[in-house]
Amino acid sequence: MSITARAVLFHEIGGPDVLSVEEVELPAPGPGEVLVRVEALALNRAEALFRSGGYFYQPTLPGSRNGYEAAGVVEAVGPEVTAFAPGDPVLSAANRELSDHGVYGDLVLLPETALVPRPTGVDAETAAAVWVTYSTAYGALVERAGMRAGDHVLITGASSGVGTAAIQVARRAGAVPVATTRTEAKRRRLLELGAEHVIVTGAEDVVEETRRLTGGRGAEIVLDAIGGAEFAALGAAAVEDGTLISYGWLNEQPILLPMRWPLTVLGYNNFALVGTAEGRRRTAHYIGSGLTDGTLRPVVAEVFDGLDRIQDAHRLMDSNAHTGKIVVRV
Structure with missing residues (x-):
């Protein structure tokens, strides 16, 4: 028995206009599979890069899906599924290739291992905005870099979803978040969200300001969303034997490494964490x-109503005018 669903597909590489809402036929859940009715989804920079051909893997065309992150309710389960039952509220775990398992749609079929329980008492729009950003910030800063209380953490591209989450994750650990943004207009908002200091890159030198703010020492951890040639300069913003983490490609040029040793340089891929059952559990x-005690508070820039607004949501993502997450209510 097949199920008719609506899904966002694209058949060629390009801008937001290549995304279209189409009817698709889904099979009934097979062994280990779960059918989820999506209530809300959230955008990530990776999905704009995937759509435009700039991601670290390429879409399968024509008819590629897109979307890592969604909140919904289990509609049906296949044989051998033990962790979920119909009616359970869930989140997608963002640990699958996008062409086949993208979650932009009203009904999606996912492996059981691609889901986690939705946090108790959290509405769909908020829940859709939490998993990718907080799992990336937690995984990079806590699990990989071993962030400690008192550490200065330099966060580039801090108005992004991961950037705003990283500010809160650093605060939760007792660390000192130092945020960068390209415009003066976003400084106040980042301070309101918990940044201890904000460096406006269009008017201030990131390395000089970081060293000034840390009494000449530099930051223990640098979390970088940009990459490219600018990554090499960030080495001078770190303490001796500090840690630089590259997790994004806002600059699509090859990353240049700093010649400033000793220094630990990590290329962070969130699949390494959420691809394992133990990583998903932690x-x-x-x-x-964090949602329960209030130390983690998702920042939602705008909510669009309906899958038919997916192009508008991607246009906002491409504009870089927002702070936090972009959500589409399905």
């Missing part, structure tokens, strides 16, 4: 406890 506990 991450879900961290996010759930």
Whole structure:
């Protein structure tokens, strides 16, 4: 028996206009599969890069799906599924290739291992905005870099979803978040969200300001969303034997490494964490406890109503005018 669903597909590389809402036929859930009715989805920079051909893997065309992150309710389960039952509220774990398992749609079929329970008492729009950003910030800063209380953490591109989450994750650990943004207009908002200091890159030198703010020492951890040639300069913003983490490609040019040793340089891929059952368990506990105690508060820039607004949502993503997450209510 097949199920008719609506899905966002694209058949060629390009801008937001290549995205279209189409009817698709889904099979009934097979062994280990779960059918989820999506209530809300959230955009990530990776999906704009995937749509435009700039991601670290390429879409399967024509008819590629897109979308890592969604909140919904289990509609049906296939044989051998033990962790979920119809009616359970869930989140997608963002640990699958996008062409086949993208979650832009009203009904999506996913492996059981691609889902986690939705945090208790969290509405769909908020829940859709938490998993990718907080799992990336938690995984990079806590699990990989071993962030400690008192550490200065330099966060580039801090008005992004991961950037705003990283500010809160650093605060939760007792660390000192130092945020960068390209415009003066976003400085106040980042301070309101918990940044201890904000460096406006269009008017201030990131390395000089970081060293000034840290009494000449530099930051223990640098979390970089940009990459490219600018990454090499960030080495001078770190303490001796500090840690630089590259997790994004806002600059699509090859990353240049700093010639300033000793220094630990990490290329962070969130699949390494959320691709394992134990990693998903730890991450879900961290996010759930942070939402409960109020130390993690998702920043939602705008909510669009309906899958038919997906092009508008992607246009906002491409504009870089927002702070936080972009959500589409399905």
